[in-house]
Amino acid sequence: MKELRMQKVIEVQNLTKKFKDLTAVNDLALNVYRGDIFGFLGPNGAGKSTTIRMLTTLINPTSGTIKIFDKPLKQKRNEILRKVGAIVEKPDFYGYLSAYKNLEILGQISGCDTSNKRIMEILETVGLEKRAKSKVKTFSHGMKQRLGLGQALLHDPDLIILDEPTTGLDPQGMKEIRELIIHLAKEKQKTIFLSSHILAEVELVANRMIIINKGTTVVEGTVQDLLNATNLKVTFEIDEIESAKNLLAETQWQKKIESFGDYQILFLLEKEEIAPLNKYLVEKGIGVHSIVPKRSLEEYFLHLIEKEA
Amino acid sequence: MYTLVKSDLYKIFRKWRTYIGFAAIGVLVPVIQTAMYFQGAHFLEFMTRSFRDSFVFVGNLLNGYLIAYFILGSLTIHIPFLIALVAGDLLAGEATAGTYRMLITRPVSRLKLVSAKFIAGLIYTNLLVLWLAIISLGLGLIIFGVGELIVIKDVIIIFAQNDILWRFMFAYAFAALSMSVVMALGFLFSSLVENAIGPIVTTMTVIIIFTIFSAINIDFFRMIKPYLFTNYMSTWRLIFDDPIDYNEIIKNCLVLTGHIIGFFGIALFIFKRKDILT
Numbered sequence: 001m002k003e004l005r006m007q008k009v010i011e012v013q014n015l016t017k018k019f020k021d022l023t024a025v026n027d028l029a030l031n032v033y034r035g036d037i038f039g040f041l042g043p044n045g046a047g048k049s050t051t052i053r054m055l056t057t058l059i060n061p062t063s064g065t066i067k068i069f070d071k072p073l074k075q076k077r078n079e080i081l082r083k084v085g086a087i088v089e090k091p092d093f094y095g096y097l098s099a100y101k102n103l104e105i106l107g108q109i110s111g112c113d114t115s116n117k118r119i120m121e122i123l124e125t126v127g128l129e130k131r132a133k134s135k136v137k138t139f140s141h142g143m144k145q146r147l148g149l150g151q152a153l154l155h156d157p158d159l160i161i162l163d164e165p166t167t168g169l170d171p172q173g174m175k176e177i178r179e180l181i182i183h184l185a186k187e188k189q190k191t192i193f194l195s196s197h198i199l200a201e202v203e204l205v206a207n208r209m210i211i212i213n214k215g216t217t218v219v220e221g222t223v224q225d226l227l228n229a230t231n232l233k234v235t236f237e238i239d240e241i242e243s244a245k246n247l248l249a250e251t252q253w254q255k256k257i258e259s260f261g262d263y264q265i266l267f268l269l270e271k272e273e274i275a276p277l278n279k280y281l282v283e284k285g286i287g288v289h290s291i292v293p294k295r296s297l298e299e300y301f302l303h304l305i306e307k308e309a
Numbered sequence: 310m311y312t313l314v315k316s317d318l319y320k321i322f323r324k325w326r327t328y329i330g331f332a333a334i335g336v337l338v339p340v341i342q343t344a345m346y347f348q349g350a351h352f353l354e355f356m357t358r359s360f361r362d363s364f365v366f367v368g369n370l371l372n373g374y375l376i377a378y379f380i381l382g383s384l385t386i387h388i389p390f391l392i393a394l395v396a397g398d399l400l401a402g403e404a405t406a407g408t409y410r411m412l413i414t415r416p417v418s419r420l421k422l423v424s425a426k427f428i429a430g431l432i433y434t435n436l437l438v439l440w441l442a443i444i445s446l447g448l449g450l451i452i453f454g455v456g457e458l459i460v461i462k463d464v465i466i467i468f469a470q471n472d473i474l475w476r477f478m479f480a481y482a483f484a485a486l487s488m489s490v491v492m493a494l495g496f497l498f499s500s501l502v503e504n505a506i507g508p509i510v511t512t513m514t515v516i517i518i519f520t521i522f523s524a525i526n527i528d529f530f531r532m533i534k535p536y537l538f539t540n541y542m543s544t545w546r547l548i549f550d551d552p553i554d555y556n557e558i559i560k561n562c563l564v565l566t567g568h569i570i571g572f573f574g575i576a577l578f579i580f581k582r583k584d585i586l587t
Contacts, residue, residue, distance in 0.1 A: 053585065093411070110415045
């Protein structure tokens with residue numbers, strides 16, 4: 001089982017894409033393993049969409065190799081795409097056709113089951129069963145997004161590539177998609193390649209991730225490892241701010257202070273430093289009412305990108 | 310492949326622009342027929358004015374065949390506009406709509422996708438010509454009846470009633486072949502861009518320019534005329550010669566077919582290497 005888990009689903013090596021003078025993706029390498037929910041992060045223009053377009057054969061790499069299911073994408077394209085579902089950027093459909101007909105046409109092209117039962121099942125999964133016969137041009141962006149997810153799942157793929165799948169969705173819709181992604185990975189053993197600009201979203205669902213910038217890898221690893229690699233922002237809520245300021249001024253903790261509020265001090269700490277600091281403050285007679293640690297991928301992401309810049 | 314063609318045809322026939330061609334022919338031809346019904350005698354008199362002194366014309370000369378011949382001659386110049394409307398949209402329309410992304414991420418080769426669209430375009434083109442045949446010849450025969458066909462070229466040729474129908478069948482087949490070249494050209498332009506307007510306008514521009522070049526009777530244009538495909542688009546007229554120059558017809562058909570294959574080949578070459586950025 002563990003061996004299966006470590007099986008590479010996507011293996012990208014030295015991937016480069018140049019558009020005339022612009023290098024959109026530069027010597028990129030990444031690995032996605034079976035069962036991963038793999039977060040693909042980067043600021044605008046980092047090369048995320050270009051990479052996804054290369055993974056889905058929409059554009060041809062200038063150099064480098066892409067292997068999916070251990071097969072070269074260039075040579076085994078159709079065989080591979082039979083097991084891949086994708087949303088690339090915003091999902092666009094034939095607006096003059098119904099949601100049902102759009103799925104039927106795309107399903108027929110894929111050579112998969114396009115029975116009424118299957119299509120309705122997919123529409124139900126993405127919450128569009130009541131709008132099956134409505135023309136897509138009457139759909140909101142969020143509904144198109146759901147239909148996009150539906151077409152990606154239609155042929156029951158093993159690998160699902162999702163490019164910003166929650167864009168345009170309301171908070172409830174975002175939550176549903178998040179739950180669906182987790183369900184697909186955990187219950188259906190699908191591998192998910194998830195690109196998103198909502199970093200908190202990746203943090204919530206992904207187990208592994210890569211951050212890219214200017215077309216190259218900045219960092220790759222498990223979400224937990226990456227989170228652990230950075231300091232926490234910890235807010236101490238205290239009752240005597242001036243006393244605390246004076247007290248801390250003479251200590252090693254002074255260097256750890258980020259900012260002061262009326263009743264709060266924000267520290268940049270390592271996890272192990274929280275308890276000693278709390279102990280120190282309490283022992284010196286400062287009342288600590290709450291300790292709120294905050295560490296998000298977003299912080300880490302911004303930190304890395306700033307460092308790159 | 311059958312599924313792909315079927316779905317492309319479905320998409321073509323679910324767009325209102327597809328019916329512009331059918332509607333235009335469905336309106337224009339009956340208008341011409343109505344005008345001919347009331348004023349056809351003057352038209353016939355004008356057409357035969359130089360022969361009136363030498364010949365005596367008897368029988369129903371203003372018949373369905375003559376009207377269909379006249380309409381075919383007039384409309385083959387205009388039908389390319391209607392073909393370009395659909396052909397220019399076949400590939401570029403998918404780019405404009407953003408649906409390329411859905412199509413190309415499916416487990417179907419680009420060769421098959423492009424071929425299916427091309428075949429669907431050819432089917433549309435042939436259906437449009439068939440519609441023209443039904444409306445102009447079928448309706449014409451119902452309204453005007455049958456008779457001998459008088460064709461005036463350098464000479465005056467009169468075809469017996471039982472010698473006409475098969476000629477029309479071939480004429481419409483040649484017209485379909487010519488229109489298929491227009492479709493293939495529109496399709497080629499459609500593979501180059503991401504907006505359907507460009508290919509439609511460019512196709513028509515090329516046809517207008519080539520037609521003008523073909524019509525100008527000076528040495529330079531006579532020299533380039535054999536290389537302009539528009540020069541071969543009136544091949545259908547050769548079937549109304551007596552005797553018929555079959556060698557010329559076969560040669561022209563080969564030239565037109567060569568253009569269709571050539572335009573398709575270039576479109577395929579471009580599309581297979583195209584980066585889908587829309």
